[in-house]
Amino acid sequence: MIKQKNPSGTYRPSYDRTPRYTVKQVAEMMEMSAYTIRYYENAGLIPDVDRSGGNARMFSDYTLGWLRLVHCLRMTGLPIEGVKHYIDLCQEGDSTIPERAELIFKQEKSLREQLRILKKQMEVLKYKKKFYQDLLDNRRPDSCNPLNYISASEPNIAPEE
Structure with a gap:
């Protein structure tokens, strides 16, 4: 059900429920804060x-596997x-597959839009x-900075040197 990445790059389920990792170990393995992990667990995720x-x-x-998915x-x-x-x-089980699929499809669409932006x-x-x-290489002034090009008829808004 929950997938883990294996060396070949594909995902496979992990059903091993042997408790073996502390929050600190998980935080290091997953490059997450211990606070975030505890928060997810406290929230029932x-x-x-x-x-x-x-x-x-x-x-x-x-x-x-659940934590990876949640994150x-x-x-x-x-x-x-x-x-x-x-x-x-x-x-709840397989009867919810259509709703879960719709949620994932919407998230993928949202993520694609974020990537585009x-x-x-x-x-x-x-x-x-x-x-x-x-x-920097040519030691030139910034031609895009309006403060470098103030006309004489405009008020002096350049900072004093």
Whole structure:
């Protein structure tokens, strides 16, 4: 049900529910903050997290799969409530596949739009980077900065040197 990436690049389910990872270990493995992991678990987004005798959260490969999915959905912009709804649907079983699929399809569409916008923003930054590198390399003033080109008829708004 929950997929993990294996070395060949495909995803496979992990049903191993042996608790073996602390929050700190999971945070390091997944490059997430311990706070975020605890928050997701407290919000009921990660099913079946075990507790040690000292009441510390203990994660299995199975629960790591859920955590990866939850974090992915959050990073695509799905609100906590939407993630919770998705997890609840998963736990209801196969009768919810159409609704889960629709949610994933909508998130993919939303993410594609975000990527389109980010690509445009990256092009602006690439242009400005090249522009500034040229200024630095050739020690020229910034021809795009209006403060460098104030006409005599305009009030002096340039900062005093």
